[in-house]
Amino acid sequence: MTSFQQAEAANFGLTDQLSRDERYERAEEFVEVTSKLWDSWKDGAVVKDRATPQFADPALVSAINHQGKWFNVQGPLNVSRPPQGRPVFIQASASGRGRDFAAKWADVIFVTHSSLDSAQGFYREMKERAAKFGRDPATLKILPGIVPIIGETATIAEETNRLLGDLALPRAGLSTLSYHLDIDLSEFPLDDILPELDVPGVQGHYKEVAELTRKNGLSLSELGHRYGVGPLRDFVGTAAAVADTMEHWYNSHACDGFMIQASYLPGGMESFARLAVPELQDRGLFRRKYGGATLRDNLGLARPEA
Structure with missing residues (x-):
């Protein structure tokens, strides 16, 4: 919705890419429309009563009749409301307009940082922006992307880091x-x-x-x-050392968690799962079982009301 490349505009029926403000204006309306469509079926609308017979209660399904600058949609959606209420909104935004958009709509913000200081500043700012939009700041999860390089010993991790650096x-x-x-x-x-x-x-x-x-x-x-x-290289070392850094970031109000990226596959992800996850679990920083059946459950996000 907010992509900036001319080639991307050409793939979606545009001769020229929209301005940044227009892209976010359109994205704002798009999210508004899709949210209305997901909510066009209220909870409990699906009856599935064979005796009646009745599939859904028409009183709980309604058109949205949206008319805007970018979209005109009558609705309702042709399927019932999903188990999560609506999908988890994950947004990557750093411009001023993008930060407002994320603070208003996003469940999760994906971001990268060059330092702990910049992560703390961004975290503080986005929580404040969310509050200005009338949201509980805790409902906005900020997950910076990191590339952990983990070894059974510090020497192995540093050597892996050096080798990967030489290839860039x-x-x-x-x-x-x-x-x-x-x-x-x-x-x-x-x-x-x-x-x-x-x-x-x-x-x-x-x-x-x-x-x-x-x-x-x-x-x-x-x-x-x-x-x-690749991104910040502060997460290099043994599982304990990397867990120390992750714990420090979390306790320093720099993030609500992390998005783990691998510098090479499958080994980079395998070493994190094998070495770092048990260390984080032992510290009580990572779950030992899933919190529910949906992504929203496992992120600790409440199901939105219809």
Whole structure:
């Protein structure tokens, strides 16, 4: 809904991509319409009474008659309300408009950070924004993406981290960053630092790499290597060491949990599941059984009322 690339616009019937504000305006209405459709069947609408016979109570199913700038939808939905009430909304937004959109609608925010400080600032801001929209801040879960590299020993983990770092090519990282920012970075000398830019693409990625540049004085070549390596590398070591860092982030109000990314598959995910998960379970930081039958249950999110 809020994708920025021209190629993405062409796949959805647009000749030119919409402006950032228009994309979020359309996304806002889209989520409003889909939520109305999911709620067009009230809880208890499905009767399935063979004796009557009656499948659903028509008094509990209604049209939505939505008429807006972007969508005109009569409804109701042609299927009953899902077990979760509606699917879990996961949003990745870092621009000002995107943060407001996420604070109003998202159940989960996916984000990446270059430091604990930036994670804490984002966490605090998004909880405050959620409260301004009349939400209980606890209903908004913030899950930064991390790439844990875990070994049976610290030496094994560091060697794995070094090997993966050696495989990352600066130009490949800059190519990916160019795509994310929607700016051709090849026009800038590799020995220069990243200039201040008006980014049409993902502002969150730009803020992240700009912070890295400021803190460490990275050249574009060095930045390309770091970006090619992947997100924050604070989660490297033994299972206990990685669990220490995760626990510190959680207790420091930097996150409500994490989205685990693997730098290589299947080994990166396997080592986390085999080594880190039992350590986190022993500390009481990770469940030993599922909390329910749905994703919403397992995220500790209440089922929305129809």
